[in-house]
Amino acid sequence: MPEPGPLSLPAPAKLNRLLHITGRRADGYHELQTLFQFLDHGDTLHLRRRDDGAIRLCPAMAGVPTGQNLIVRAARALQAETGCRLGADIRLDKRLPLGGGLGGGSSDAATALLGLDALWGLALPLDRLAELGLTLGADVPVFVRGHAAWGEGVGERLTPVALDTPWFVVVHPGVEVATAAVFGAPELTRHTPPITMARALQGGASSWRNDCEATVRGLHPPVAKAIDWLSARAPALLTGTGACVFARLDSEAEADRLLDEIAGRWQAFKARGLNRSPLHDALDR
Template identity: 50%
Template sequence: MLNNVLEVLSPAKLNLFLHVTGQRSNGYHELQTVFQLLNWGDTLRFELSKTPGIRLAGNLKGIDQSENLIIRAANLLALPDHIGVSITVNKIIPMGGGLGGGSSNAAVTMLALNKLLTLGYSIDEMALMGASLGADVPVFVRGHSAWGEGIGEELCPIDLPNRWFVIIYPNCHVSTQEIFTAAELTRNTPPITVSAFFDGAVHNDLQAVVEARYEPVRAAIEWLSARGSAMMTGSGACVFAAYDERESAERVADEAEGCFQAFVAEGINRYSIE
């Protein structure tokens, strides 16, 4: 890091399972999940400028800057009026894929600006502020793979085995709101324990709803299920399977070439901005 420049990874995540255990009176769903951070994602470059304000550039398409989570996250920090920052995004996390790209970008923006400008916010303060942008933001602020409950904001750090993941993007955008409001969604899965998760007694309650409505997701799950234990992440559209060896994951990803957009990512337990 130079004195006025910071370039960082904005990591993606997987939900290694997702159980809907209830629904609150305000419509929000009670969940259980495990967030697996990945050593793969977008790259964000922050550079201080003499021109006041936040400027956003990069390969962002179809996003109004005023609604972009990066801009909204920066504004949460109440930057001094004289501060100018240029933020350049190299985005490779698919939008609408269930990989948390927007939430990660927001969290990393808060972490990076806090460090670059020596603002003095604590992790707890930024996690609380970030939750107003989305339930997935706090896990990226805290930078640790985690067991999640509540609406996903109640986090307990968890250490996961070192594995490699094949992730397939079925080239379709799944509406999270559509899936969570679907009448056929299961909303009463009994809560489980962490030990039950490690025993493999898990699934994604949203997956059947998405498969029935989005044929490309169903096709990707069927293809990957023949080569591993496949599951959809979040509300979709991406699906994944875990492998103990990088070489095994890369063979499956190579086999997918021509049929699907696939990539390999390493699971990590911790992430921080150096």
């Protein structure tokens, strides 16, 4: 059997179209209800098999020791789970900002898990890969499963959903938001009454909100400025704990016009909302 060739795979961004915090657990984690959706924009991982078991990642990420990088941790977790003695050279084309609420690190980890599973010929069940992903971070399983989803618990209990697929303009206000600081803020709303998935979907995008937004506004005035500016032009929300904010547009032409207006103010990009991850499309090909 020929050795599998190198793989180049997407690690897409996600948006939280809705994010409610319904409680705080004894271990300090928060109970959430959220709607995850993918974008046709993100990082790219290039994977090449090694026979010596070594995991080599380049380029190194500033401020992140290699052993703590989620890509390397994902690869080593897969080796430990399966006893696989193969390794990989991994090159990351990084497009998603750190601390942006777009799930970049979690998406990179999921792409590493699924890509290396294919490259090494392991064929682990998707459920097991999602379980491994959860040991790396609460957002990793949705990227592993690859479908827009209603998430509960810490975001790991997932039910596939079909959401509208508009165009989005995503703005990075130029600050990095620490998730721990947001969830640790005393003013954070933590007791939104739980709702059913059906009720959330029935309410539609016009009723969706992010419970972290008020706290992030207070901690990071540039985020508040970006949300206010976007909201004057289209429905806008914070994604995750930020820093990125997004506006929903009905057409690509509207997205282009908004990008033209943003030019020079912030870093921004346009993307289409997706219900199926482009990672899974690439692996199927």
